[in-house]
Amino acid sequence: xxxxxxxxxxxxxxxxxxxxxxxxxxxxxxITALFGPSGCGKTSVxxxxxxxxxxxxxxxxxxxTWQDGRVxxxxxxxxxxxxxQEASLFPHMSVRGNLLYSSRGRVLPAAPGRIxxxxxxxxLGLGRLxxxxxxNLSGGERQRVAVGRxxxxxxxxxxxxxxxxxxxxxxxDEILPFLERLHDTLEIPAVYVTHDISExxxxxxxxxxxxxxxxxxxxxxxxxxxxxxxxxxxxxDAAVSLxxxxxxxxxxxxxxxxxVEGGSFLVPSPTGHPEGTRARLRIGAGEVSLAREAPRSxxxxxxxxARIRSARPIDDREMILVLGLGAEGGGATLLARVTxxxxxxxxxxxxxxxxxxxxxxxxxxx
Amino acid sequence: MAVRLTVQLAAMTTAILLVxxxxxxxxxxxxxxxxxxAVAAVVALPLVLPxxxxxxxxxxALGPSGPGGALASxxxxxxxxxxxxxxxxxSVVYSLPFVVQPIRNAFEAxxxxxxxxxxxxxASPWRAxxxxxxxxxxxxxxxxxxxxxxxTVGEFGVVLMIGGNIPGETKVLSVAIYDFVETLRWRxxxxxxxxxxxxxxxxxxxxxxxxxxxxxxxx
Numbered sequence: 190x191x192x193x194x195x196x197x198x199x200x201x202x203x204x205x206x207x208x209x210x211x212x213x214x215x216x217x218x219x220i221t222a223l224f225g226p227s228g229c230g231k232t233s234v235x236x237x238x239x240x241x242x243x244x245x246x247x248x249x250x251x252x253x254t255w256q257d258g259r260v261x262x263x264x265x266x267x268x269x270x271x272x273x274q275e276a277s278l279f280p281h282m283s284v285r286g287n288l289l290y291s292s293r294g295r296v297l298p299a300a301p302g303r304i305x306x307x308x309x310x311x312x313l314g315l316g317r318l319x320x321x322x323x324x325n326l327s328g329g330e331r332q333r334v335a336v337g338r339x340x341x342x343x344x345x346x347x348x349x350x351x352x353x354x355x356x357x358x359x360x361x362d363e364i365l366p367f368l369e370r371l372h373d374t375l376e377i378p379a380v381y382v383t384h385d386i387s388e389x390x391x392x393x394x395x396x397x398x399x400x401x402x403x404x405x406x407x408x409x410x411x412x413x414x415x416x417x418x419x420x421x422x423x424x425x426d427a428a429v430s431l432x433x434x435x436x437x438x439x440x441x442x443x444x445x446x447x448x449v450e451g452g453s454f455l456v457p458s459p460t461g462h463p464e465g466t467r468a469r470l471r472i473g474a475g476e477v478s479l480a481r482e483a484p485r486s487x488x489x490x491x492x493x494x495a496r497i498r499s500a501r502p503i504d505d506r507e508m509i510l511v512l513g514l515g516a517e518g519g520g521a522t523l524l525a526r527v528t529x530x531x532x533x534x535x536x537x538x539x540x541x542x543x544x545x546x547x548x549x550x551x552x553x554x555x
Numbered sequence: 556m557a558v559r560l561t562v563q564l565a566a567m568t569t570a571i572l573l574v575x576x577x578x579x580x581x582x583x584x585x586x587x588x589x590x591x592x593a594v595a596a597v598v599a600l601p602l603v604l605p606x607x608x609x610x611x612x613x614x615x616a617l618g619p620s621g622p623g624g625a626l627a628s629x630x631x632x633x634x635x636x637x638x639x640x641x642x643x644x645x646s647v648v649y650s651l652p653f654v655v656q657p658i659r660n661a662f663e664a665x666x667x668x669x670x671x672x673x674x675x676x677x678a679s680p681w682r683a684x685x686x687x688x689x690x691x692x693x694x695x696x697x698x699x700x701x702x703x704x705x706x707t708v709g710e711f712g713v714v715l716m717i718g719g720n721i722p723g724e725t726k727v728l729s730v731a732i733y734d735f736v737e738t739l740r741w742r743x744x745x746x747x748x749x750x751x752x753x754x755x756x757x758x759x760x761x762x763x764x765x766x767x768x769x770x771x772x773x774x
Contacts, residue, residue, distance in 0.1 A: 241671050264674035265683075271675035277668050281690045290686075291676040342676045 196221070196346065196378055200237050200246035209233055209244060211399070213407040215380065217251060219394030220372055222410075223382045230402045231382045232274075235348050238380065239271050240264040251345045251378075270339030272349040276331035278323040284334050285319050291342035302376075304340050312374065313337045313367055329360040333367060347379040353388060368392055373467075386421075390430045390471050415522045417501040417509050422524060427509065428473040431521050435462045444490075445554055451513065451520015452493040452545075456552045468554055474509060474524035476551040480544045481535055491547040495523065497539050500532070508532050512545055557747075561727040564639070565707040568646040569654075572703045573696070575647065576654040580695075581684075583655065584662035599652045609649060610716025617641045617717060642718045642725055646707045653706045654699040661695020662688065694769045698762060705758045709751070 195217035201210040211234045215221035223231045236242040240255065241264055248256040250269075255262050278287050288306070289296065299305025310316055313333045318326065326334065332352055339347060352368075353361045365388075372379075372392055381392060389396060389410070396413040398405040398421065406419050414429050416422060433447035433454070438461040445458045447470055454470060462468060483492050496518025498511040508527055514520030523545055527537075537543070583595050601609055614636055617623030623635035623644070635641035669691060673683035689696070711729040718725030720734060728747055735744035 239675055241674070263680075264671070265677050265679050269675055271672070273668070273672065275668075277672050279669065279672070279687060279691075290673070290678070338676065 194249070194252040196238075196251075196380065197247065197249040198234070198238060200234065200244040200248065202244035202246070204230075204233055204242065204244065207233075207402060209402045211237075211402075211404055213397045213404050215378060215395050215397070215407075217378055218376070220375075220379045220381050220392050221395040221397060222389045222393035223380060223397050223399060224386070224389050224393075225384065225399035225405075227384055229399045231384075231399055232350055234399075235271075235350050235380060235382050238346070239269050239348055240267050241271075253345070268343065268345040270342050270344030270347045272332070272335050272339050272347070272352045274351045275355050276328075276335040278326075278331055278334055278338075280323055282323070283319070284315065284321050284323060284326070287323065287334055287338050288315070288341055290338065297341075303343055306341065309337045309340050312340075312370060327360070328356050329364050332356065332364060336367075336371070345377055347375070347377060349379060349381045351382050351384070354383070354385070365391060386424075386426065386428075390428060391469065393430075411522055415511050415524055417499065417511060422474070422509055422511075423503050425475070426473065427475075427524055427526070428471050429522060429524050431470045431472065431523075433468050433470045435464050435466045435468060437464060438462065444549065447554070449514065449521045451515030451518075452495070454493070454547065454552065455490045455549045456554045457549060458554045462554070470552065470554065472523060472547060472552065474526040476547055477512070477523055477525035478546045479510070479525055479527060479531070479535065479537065480546055483544045484546075487546070488548075489546045490549040491545075491552075493545045493547070495520075495543055495545040497537060497541050497543060498522075499539055500537070502529070505529070510537075512543070514545070516542065518542075556723055557726055557728050557731040560639075560723065560725075561708055561729075564642055564646060564727060565704045567643050568650060568707045569700055569704045571643065571647050572650060572654040573700060576651060576699065576703075577658060577696075579651075580655045580658035580699075581662060581688075583659045598655050601649045602652050606649070606710065606712025607716060610645070610713040613641075613645045613648065613713065614717045617644065636717050637719050637721060637725060639724055642714060642727075645713050645717045646710060649710055649713050650703045650706045653702040657695045657698040657702065658692060659695075661692035664695075665691045694766055697765060697769075701758055701762050705755065708754070 196215040199212040207230065209230045211230065223234060225231055233242060237244050238248055240262060243261065254260055255267050279290065296306045297303065299308050313336055315334060315337055318330055318334065323331065336352065353364060356364065369391060383389060393410050396410045397407040398413060398419065406413055406416065410430060413419060414421060421427060431449045433449045435445055436448040436453060437446040440461060443457055443459060444455045445462055447454045447456055447468060449470065456470065493514055494516050495512040495514050498513050498518060500508050500510045502508050506529060508529055510525040510527060512523040512525055514523060525545065579598065583591060615621050617635040619634045623641065624633065627633060627635045635644065665688065669687050670683050673687045678686065709729060714725065714727055714730055720726050720730050728751065732744050732747050
């Protein structure tokens with residue numbers, strides 16, 4: 190993560206009777222997810238950053254002050270790209286007209302620090318759509334055009350307001366790979382509003398948790414996911430997202446070997462991925478079980494040495510454990526959900542060396 | 556001659572109304588001022604007032620002792636009443652609601668979103684207005700222009716009050732019919748009247764067809 194100035198937001202005030210107090214900083218690169226239940230004020234925060242709505246406070250992006258006590262730049266003077274929940278394409282223009290609106294119809298080539306037209310078209314797969322009218326595009330195509338249009342306004346910050354929530358499951362799965370590619374290539378920071386944790390797990394690097402108008406916690410994704418004091422780690426579908434590198438592929442069984450810090454995992458994959466590519470591996474807390482020593486015969490392929498860092502009861506039946514991979518426990522962080530019965534029977538305690546068992550079939554690589 | 560004069564008056568009035576009415580409609584559609592509805596009511600007054608009332612006040616305003624007279628003195632005339640210019644001013648006031656209302660509706664129907672999108676794409680409010688708001692409100696402009704034109708062609712009371720019946724200057728078609736009837740020239744009255752019926756029918760039909768087509772292309 191680069192050390193340059195990132196995003197600094199401190200906004201407070203009342204919007205239609207709703208009290209909002211949002212303060213957080215986000216790094217200058219990568220995607221920051223604003224995550225929380227509907228109606229917690231995420232969208233309002235995003236609109237304030239864009240200048241579409243006004244609250245008292247400060248907003249600084251990439252070393253530029255967009256708002257403070259004296260300054261309030263109107264939206265068109267902020268170098269922002271905004272993707273709305275509904276694509277909101279201009280109905281009186283073609284796809285090309287929409288994409289080129291911010292450059293007044295000119296096609297700009299790629300240049301350092303600038304997103305070129307061909308590059309954006311390529312990244313989002315818009316080539317075939319170019320001369321189409323916007324009203325006969327599918328929902329997914331519309332949203333891709335909207336993302337391209339926002340990128341081509343040469344923003345220094347990309348804002349996305351639940352860009353997938355108006356789409357059906359299938360369309361969402363069809364767009365997510367585009368957003369993942371965007372995540373890998375994007376040079377500018379992005380703030381991504383969502384109430385869907387699976388989008389956070391796949392796209393975010395940094396996470397801001399919001400609840401009823403306030404920021405509950407903010408930090409790198411992994412830290413927040415594994416903080417058992419926060420509600421996220423205590424939920425049934427709690428999980429961690431691990432940054433992994435592809436270390437090999439067994440074509441006979443269709444299994445990829447993924448290297449993470451302190452261990453490696455076998456994950457089924459129909460296609461196989463070239464060695465050395467980066468991938469993101471999601472491991473749910475419910476998919477991890479523990480053993481004191483490695484069992485001799487088991488169907489579970491992933492038996493990774495780890496150490497228990499901490500444990501916390503969720504209720505009177507279950508516990509949530511934070512594990513560090515590797516014999517010394519200094520590697521990547523994993524969450525494991527175990528019953529209190531197992532905890533007692535195995536005599537587990539913080540600091541203890543264990544074997545984390547993860548069924549390969551429960552994992553998937555996208 | 557009356558036909559040419561009528562078309563000239565209606566065309567000029569419509570052109571002026573589009574220029575004057577658009578900012579009024581924009582303001583009415585987007586302002587949050589508490590007195591907005593009061594302004595809207597003033598604009599809508601000609602819909603309800605008897606044309607003679609409107610004509611009476613316009614006559615005073617345009618006459619030698621009103622602001623119209625002061626304006627006329629700039630080029631050495633005494634009054635704007637009973638002149639073509641006076642008729643244009645009167646028609647603009649009289650037809651204003653017919654132009655403002657459809658344009659205002661179109662601006663309101665468009666909503667805030669397209670303008671927000673434009674602003675996040677670096678468009679100044681001025682550019683957003685011309686490249687987004689006006690094209691999206693096109694059906695409203697068309698309806699407003701047609702209604703303004705047709706309504707000016709059909710006005711009678713106001714014209715009679717402030718323009719009288721001066722051939723080549725203020726004698727428009729609707730007044731001409733009145734004149735024909737007064738002088739018992741039924742045949743001529745019949746021709747003009749039938750022409751107006753056909754014109755009105757054509758306008759309404761054209762408008763309905765255009766709106767239908769635009770709706771299909773629009774969304």
